[in-house]
Amino acid sequence: MTEIAATPAENTRLQRALGVLRDVMARPSGAIGLTLVAFHLILAIISPWIVPYDYKAMDSLLMLKGPSGAHWLGTDHLGRDVLTRVLLGGREALLVTGIATPIAVIWGGLLGIFFGLVGGRLDEVLMRVVDAFLSLPWILKMLVLIVTFGTGIEVLIPTLAFFYGIPVIRIARAATHDVVARDFVSAARARGHGRITVIRRELLPNVLDTLMVEGAMRWSWMLLAFSSLSFLGFGVSPPTPDWGLMIADARGFMSFAPWGVLGPVIALSSLIIGINLTADALAKALGIDRAQKAPV
Amino acid sequence: MSALIDIRDISVGFVGRDGRTREVLRNIDLAVAPGECVGLVGESGSGKSTLALAAMGYLKRGLRLLNGSAAFNDTDMFARSRQELERIRGGQLALIPQNSGQSLTPTLRIGAQLREALRLHSALPADQHAAKVIELLGHVRLPDPEAIVARFPHELSGGQQQRVAIAMALAGEPEALLLDEPTTGLDVTTQAHILELLRDIAAERGMAMVYVSHNLGAIARVCTRVVVMYAGEIVLEGTTRHVLKSPTHPYAQGLLASIPKLDDTALPIALDGRPPAPGDAGAGCAFADRCALVQDRCRTTRPQLAPSEIGGTVRCFFAEEAGRQQGQTIGAAPVRYAGGGTMLDLDDLSISYAKPRLLDQLLGRGAAVPPTVDDISISIGKGETLGLVGESGSGKSTILKTIAGLLPPAGGTVTAGDRPLPRTVEHRDPGQLRQIQLIFQNPDDSLNPRHTVADILEQPLKLYFGLSGDKLRARSAEILERVRLGAHYLGRLPSQLSGGEKQRVAIARAFAAGPEIVLCDEVTSALDVSVQAAVLDLLNDLKKTQGTTYIFVSHDLAVVRALSDRVAVLYQGRLCEIGQTHQVFGGESHPYTKVLLGAVLEPDPDAAPTLAADDVVERAPPERGCPFQRRCPRRLGAICDTDAPPWQSPEAGHAIRCHISLEDLNAD
Incomplete structure (x- = not known):
């Protein structure tokens, strides 16, 4: 037999992860996306030490002033430094969604895998319940919970994790269905492996890729939802700086002081675009997107 | 003007990750005259499909034209405008793809799809389209064209879908047809019918054809000239007779x-x-x-x-x-069965996919439809190889699944050695599980893409023998050697192996259990012929050294012939004939066996298949009588519809289930 030219044939989990990371970085979307995300994460961590002003410091003489040497992004209607507040404004959102996303993916994923495995009538009935849930506007569902239990991290995290876990059920179930029908699962069953072993060894590794990409997508949706809640006044309470809240506060002055809106808008959208680009590149690197692969 | 398709010095390639341009086609010249039929053959990856598509001026995504031209009617297809290409493709130059089921629009009725083809590519006035559609469907020998028009693609069998695709290609009155493995994946009988159809149509209309296939039998049947491709270049070109009878290239x-x-x-x-x-x-x-x-x-x-x-x-x-x-x-000579005790015994086995209706369930009755597989009694000796043949839907794989315990039988028993096997894997003890191993058709599907070869082989070793550490590693390497792969393959993932290597790993996994019975489910049908031969050789070797009992399922009778001691012929889940291989393949045969044998294509321009029966696909077995009653070319009469045929035995070990007397069966 001819042998394949000596490729390094170590395929440990770490090496696979590094390989995927290299692949993501090799794609323009991945390189731009990951850089944006990393930039935001680093800023969120170090911002309290680098901000030029106190985010609460008001100055009635400096209300709605345009960008200047002292205030690079101008000041808001209370005379606070916009740059300072933009730099700090993502911390809360990243903290809440950073905790809620894994929770959503884990519970939605587990339930989806369970539905996918059970199959049959029970699966059909439960999925219709999920569909019914998904058909309601998300903001409505969330407002009900928030109005009932109040705002604050301890309510926002479980609320977001709950509602954003539901679509994950769908994805995880579909991925499970795809894998369960494949012969390697039958082969493992025919060998006589226990149910748990089959799920852990044969199923999970193949479903996890999909869940990872789904998790990244959910994260960006969740950030948008969190900012929307803040915008509506149900998220972060003033005076804590937050992009959604800043947009809400500054939108009245947009016609003559657009910098108040522009700063947080650019910050928020660059983060979300960064996450989406990363998710896109990740899906391609893992080979689970629908686009065509290289020929031959 | 002489050549209709004139490909000159064409090179096609893609840019790899490393930035190097890699050529898929290298400086190919190919001319096809009007009315000529040229076959393109080679292993997968030889560039044959790429070449055929290049004749349309089409390259798969990522590929680019590096050099040369592909003229159709004296104009380079790559130089034509988009509008011109749209007019020619599907019109003067039509493509019939491998899997027509996927190329037909699932939500449109057949009639609508054909009318669309006529609207785009024919000069016929719109009010004549409906009649033309019926004519086209009749032309491709579809029974009852009026009914087919109103059907959706999923309501047709694979062979019927392929016929619709041919009808659609004919709608534009093409001067040339490009066929990309048009019969791969179809049953032997269907394949033979489609090929005859293509031959006749090409002759009738003076149409040129470029026929891409890895199946030299199909090429022999339809082509006058053959081009053998290897690694993106032409290595041999000549008349079909020359290439198939006295090839001058070692490949x-x-x-x-x-x-x-x-x-x-x-x-x-x-x-x-x-x-x-x-x-x-x-x-x-x-x-x-x-x-x-x-x-x-x-x-x-x-x-x-x-x-x-x-x-x-x-x-x-x-x-x-x-x-x-x-x-x-x-x-190599196949290892023959020398006799020995019974290893596996199927007694009156029946299997049903149909679920009983709620009312029947309440009344404690089974499903009202006849079972998918019924009345199977076969006894297989230790070290014997039994071939199971039949068209798709004959229940071959279903029987293997039941023996493996993946699908519970509706009735009857499976006995391995001297102990009856519990119905499903969950109830079998480790010894029984280890005893029977199953090898699947497609290694891409049966090997977990996330497991390395070592992971894959270690699973049965850990499960059945409790091996660990160095012993486990050493044993895995030893098993790999046995399937002629080196220990350096252990760290690879399935995606880093070729198709043949993957199937070897799947075989190694089955043999790692030290099984007495190995069930092979179409194990070579997803592989290239060259690789298939290597896998057959390997299975034969393992039989020699391990004394394994095989059940070998295949739709390819020649493959079954090569390896089997005994052959059982199945139709609609019922046994038609069983006997020693030489008995089944010669002498008296069941009419269905005759149909199957007649449809086999040989890579010989002088051999013509005999098409005895229609290639209609039946969805369910008849409730009474002979399972083959609706398609039998030698039907006796009402008795075939009402009475189950008797078993008749021309000689020891050979049994045929038919109403026709042995003398009459022999007379044919």
């Missing part, structure tokens, strides 16, 4: 030798190694690494296509030697 010889033949009792000869990846062919002959006649010169200088003395053109320095050497090697 074509190897390819021919690797095809199992019905009248050959020896195993086909494997063509070792694999073709170079695109761009890796080096300076010399691309085939040098796999060639028996290789000399130093072959590794340094690339041979040019040159006219050969016997006819045709060949790309080889030693074409004369190759010509002389042809047919001298003989394949």
